[in-house]
Amino acid sequence: MPAVEALVNKVDVSALRPFSEVKKGYTPFKSGDVIFAKITPCMENGKVAVVPELDHDLALGSTEFHVIRPLGELPPLWFFYFLSSRIYRSKAERNMTGAVGQRRVPIDFIAQSTIPLPPLAEQKRIVAKIEELFSELDAGEESLRRARRQLGVYRQSLLKQAFEGKLTAHWREQNPHLLESPDQLLAGIHAERETHYQQQIKDWEQALSEWQKAVTDEKRPPKPQKMIPSDEFVPVFGVDFPSGWCVLNLSQFVLELGQGWSPKCENRNAADGEWAVIKTTAIQFGEFDPTANKALPKNLPPRRWLALTEGEILITRAGPRSRCGVVCRVRGDHPQLMLCDKAYRLVLSKSATSPEYVERLLCSPVALAAIEELKTGINDSGVNLTQTGILQLAMPIPSLPEQQEIVRLLDAQFEVIAQNEREIDAALKRSEALRQSILKKAFTGHLVPQDPTDEPASTLLERIWEQKNQLAKGKPFVQVQA
Numbered sequence: 001m002p003a004v005e006a007l008v009n010k011v012d013v014s015a016l017r018p019f020s021e022v023k024k025g026y027t028p029f030k031s032g033d034v035i036f037a038k039i040t041p042c043m044e045n046g047k048v049a050v051v052p053e054l055d056h057d058l059a060l061g062s063t064e065f066h067v068i069r070p071l072g073e074l075p076p077l078w079f080f081y082f083l084s085s086r087i088y089r090s091k092a093e094r095n096m097t098g099a100v101g102q103r104r105v106p107i108d109f110i111a112q113s114t115i116p117l118p119p120l121a122e123q124k125r126i127v128a129k130i131e132e133l134f135s136e137l138d139a140g141e142e143s144l145r146r147a148r149r150q151l152g153v154y155r156q157s158l159l160k161q162a163f164e165g166k167l168t169a170h171w172r173e174q175n176p177h178l179l180e181s182p183d184q185l186l187a188g189i190h191a192e193r194e195t196h197y198q199q200q201i202k203d204w205e206q207a208l209s210e211w212q213k214a215v216t217d218e219k220r221p222p223k224p225q226k227m228i229p230s231d232e233f234v235p236v237f238g239v240d241f242p243s244g245w246c247v248l249n250l251s252q253f254v255l256e257l258g259q260g261w262s263p264k265c266e267n268r269n270a271a272d273g274e275w276a277v278i279k280t281t282a283i284q285f286g287e288f289d290p291t292a293n294k295a296l297p298k299n300l301p302p303r304r305w306l307a308l309t310e311g312e313i314l315i316t317r318a319g320p321r322s323r324c325g326v327v328c329r330v331r332g333d334h335p336q337l338m339l340c341d342k343a344y345r346l347v348l349s350k351s352a353t354s355p356e357y358v359e360r361l362l363c364s365p366v367a368l369a370a371i372e373e374l375k376t377g378i379n380d381s382g383v384n385l386t387q388t389g390i391l392q393l394a395m396p397i398p399s400l401p402e403q404q405e406i407v408r409l410l411d412a413q414f415e416v417i418a419q420n421e422r423e424i425d426a427a428l429k430r431s432e433a434l435r436q437s438i439l440k441k442a443f444t445g446h447l448v449p450q451d452p453t454d455e456p457a458s459t460l461l462e463r464i465w466e467q468k469n470q471l472a473k474g475k476p477f478v479q480v481q482a
Contacts, residue, residue: 001037001062007046007084008138009077011035013059026060027067034068034079035061038105044093048084050076066110071467073120073460077127082115085439116443117461119454126442133438141431148424151417158413159364162406163396165242171405172242178401182246185399188351189253193227196255196347200224207305218301227255233394236370245398251391256347259317259387260306260339265294275302275336280323283314283343286363288328290337306338311355313346313362314339315390321380325371329359344390357403360410361395 003012029035031054037047042064051059068083070076082088096103118126161167172179180188207221230251241247250257262277270276275296282292296302308314312330316323319342339345348355361367370393377383398406441447 001042001047001064003061004035004037004047004049007048009049009080009084011049011051013052013054022060025063027063027065028058028060029065029067030054030058030069032070032076034070034076034083035065036068036083036105036110037064038066039064040093040096040101040103043096043105044089046084046089048080050080064104066105066107068110071464071471074464075123075127077131078123079115081127081130081439082443085443086436087440088113116445117457118445118450119457120460121454122448122450125448125451129448130438130442134435137431137435141428144424144427144431148421151420151424155414155417156365158410159360160366162410163237163361163364163366164239165245165396165398167409168398168402168405169242172244172402175401178399179244180399181244185246185352185397186248186252189349192349192351193255197224197226200256216301219303221305224256227251227257230388230391232392234370234374234389234392235394236367237394237396241396242398245396247394248397249392249394250346253349253353253397254346254391255349257344257387257391258339259344260341261303262341263296263300266297268295269293270295270336273336275338277338277340278308278343280316280319280326280340280342283316283326283328285326286328286359288314288331290332290334293337296338302336303338308334308337308339308345311348311350313348313355313358315344315346315362315385316342317344317385318342319382321375321377321383324375324383325368325385327359327362327371329355344385344387352400353397354400354403354407356407358395360407362393367393367395 003015005011027035029051031051033051035049035051037043037045068079070079092105092109095105095109097106098104117123158167165172201224204221204224211218211221228251230249233247233249235247237247260277265277269291270293276293277296278290279292279294282289290308308330310330310333314328314330316326318324348358362371371385371390374385374389374393375383376386397403438447
């Protein structure tokens with residue numbers, strides 16, 4: 001299935017395997033056949049193509065393809081464009097059978113589908129006109145996609161400049177009074193860490209006292225553990241930084257790190273006033289979705305110390321490779337929304353770091369590449385990140401006002417980029433709509449002028465029936481009753 005591109009009539013037939021390995025359990029097809037994906041979501045996405053010239057007489061592919069073989073002189077592209085049209089695929093989707101996730105277009109639907117049959121010469125003129133118009137659209141769309149890729153490159157260039165100090169070079173010249181020395185920064189973090197820990201102990205003692213007095217099944221509040229900075233560094237941004245910037249590992253500016261709880265919850269979102277546990281899908285790259293949660297059962301006491309607070313950094317710690325190491329910042333306080341077990345929560349030094357800045361750092365391609373190297377696991381379906389590894393990641397940390405200025409500049413530039421991307425996406429959608437309009441005109445006889453001298457379609461139909469009758473006497477590849 002991956003060998004067939006969606007809606008562009010491209011199929012890769014270069015892979016070779018011994019016939020003995022594939023003669024059973026695969027779908028055979030030949031040059032000029034039209035292969036049509038029957039399973040969801042491949043069918044809806046438009047996985048359909050005309051098989052190109054083959055080095056061998058026969059090829060084989062997934063059993064999830066229907067194979068349509070146009071008889072004799074009928075142009076395969078006529079069938080390709082008809083089958084790939086949104087009108088036909090929407091009708092096919094409505095007629096799919098099977099369970100959710102495994103729904104398929106039945107062969108009977110294909111066999112009973114009707115297709116317009118103009119004179120053969122007109123079919124060829126229509127196909128040629130579609131190819132001409134689509135070629136122009138292809139060129140325009142490729143230009144749009146190239147522009148979108150360039151915007152992505154520009155976004156990464158901005159991040160690189162930001163975290164090398166180049167984006168705020170002029171700002172530093174204009175605001176020397178807002179800069180802190182590394183010693184001042186570290187002293188502030190040390191003092192805040194002590195204050196934070198003492199407050200944790202005080203809150204814990206109060207919570208413990210309330211827990212001891214109450215008649216409840218609620219879990220005993222755990223005693224806080226003081227964060228001990230580590231001297232182990234995993235370099236992430238290996239460049240020279242401006243004078244006054246620090247390179248600190250996370251353990252040096254994170255005041256608290258822990259993971260959550262994953263009890264057996266109800267299979268629904270929490271209503272207002274209910275406790276809930278976030279799903280890992282609440283954590284997306286640079287985005288937090290509090291609605292991705294599961295309600296805590298009424299008979300299960302909450303763990304209040306796991307409630308999420310504005311500015312905390314969340315990192316998924318386990319799961320499929322693509323979902324492990326995803327980072328976001330908590331937006332807003334969520335007093336009844338708890339952290340799940342498959343994620344870490346980092347509480348940052350407020351005197352030294354901006355949560356928005358740290359989120360940008362950890363979501364940057366360079367940091368994500370470093371996080372990728374920390375993942376452990378046998379296969380992509382289940383990998384892990386350790387607290388030790390995360391805390392050793394070394395990051396460039398300027399003074400807090402400069403961090404805030406970097407975030408402001410990035411946000412302003414990223415909004416411009418996002419607006420351009422939205423405009424490109426809208427243009428691509430308009431182009432796709434135009435394609436569908438062209439196909440609709442093609443199959444309703446409005447795309448090219450008709451020629452009264454063309455051989456009538458009835459004569460073509462007679463030849464088709466004659467060819468079908470001849471095939472019926474032998475062993476046709478696929479026998480379909482009209």
